[in-house]
Amino acid sequence: MLAAPFRNTAIRSFKTVPSMVRTKIVLPDLDFDFGDLEPYISGQINELHYTKHHQTYVNGYNTAIEQLAEAKHAGDVKKTIELQQHIKFHGGGFLNHNLFWKNLAAPKNGGGEVPATDSALGLAIKQQYGSLDSLISLTNTKLAGIQGSGWAFIVKNTENGAIEVVQRYNQDTVTGPYVPLVAIDAWEHAYYLQYQNVKVDYFKAIWNVINWKEAEKRYTK
Numbered sequence: 655m656l657a658a659p660f661r662n663t664a665i666r667s668f669k670t671v672p673s674m675v676r677t678k679i680v681l682p683d684l685d686f687d688f689g690d691l692e693p694y695i696s697g698q699i700n701e702l703h704y705t706k707h708h709q710t711y712v713n714g715y716n717t718a719i720e721q722l723a724e725a726k727h728a729g730d731v732k733k734t735i736e737l738q739q740h741i742k743f744h745g746g747g748f749l750n751h752n753l754f755w756k757n758l759a760a761p762k763n764g765g766g767e768v769p770a771t772d773s774a775l776g777l778a779i780k781q782q783y784g785s786l787d788s789l790i791s792l793t794n795t796k797l798a799g800i801q802g803s804g805w806a807f808i809v810k811n812t813e814n815g816a817i818e819v820v821q822r823y824n825q826d827t828v829t830g831p832y833v834p835l836v837a838i839d840a841w842e843h844a845y846y847l848q849y850q851n852v853k854v855d856y857f858k859a860i861w862n863v864i865n866w867k868e869a870e871k872r873y874t875k
């Protein structure tokens with residue numbers, strides 16, 4: 655007689671375990687202090703960008719994943735479909751910003767130091783674009799062409815080995831054959847406090863703190 659309730663309890667416990675142990679994503683550690691990218695990106699921008707904006711994507715993703723688990727458990731197909739957009743937006747925002755922070759370095763720690771001309775990345779850029787300046791110019795054109803919010807990525811296309819510049823809207827990220835080498839945030843929150851409406855100045859300035867060593871690492875991985 656005691657076996658039945660015991661069995662039910664055991665089953666209930668088993669079913670709750672997956673949601674209890676579900677791993678939540680968290681903000682990554684930064685390799686620099688907020689003020690280290692000045693004068694190119696102000697400390698105030700970095701602080702808000704990291705502690706408020708990036709944190710929002712972390713929270714949004716964790717909430718959406720939790721809701722997805724509940725919707726799946728309840729067999730609510732409509733809700734699972736509805737949540738896809740939240741997962742794409744917040745998950746993309748999380749990943750894009752992780753790339754962005756890793757792509758930046760203080761000038762005292764190599765920020766802005768261009769790839770060596772005899773490095774794998776340096777040689778590929780020279781061969782395809784003639785010079786790093788041409789690649790930067792193309793990237794700035796793509797960034798300036800974003801209507802509203804979005805990103806530009808310098809990527810390696812693993813299907814043909816080419817280095818390409820791709821533009822994405824909102825928090826869409828790069829997947830599939832594209833390995834992101836450099837990710838640049840063109841949302842207003844990334845520059846407005848310092849550059850106001852002159853976003854092209856932000857796009858020009860950011861190259862002074864780009865971490866090309868990280869790009870090289872991703873290119874040769």
Ligand SMILES: [Fe+2]
Binds near residue numbers: 751839841
């Ligand atoms: Fe951002």
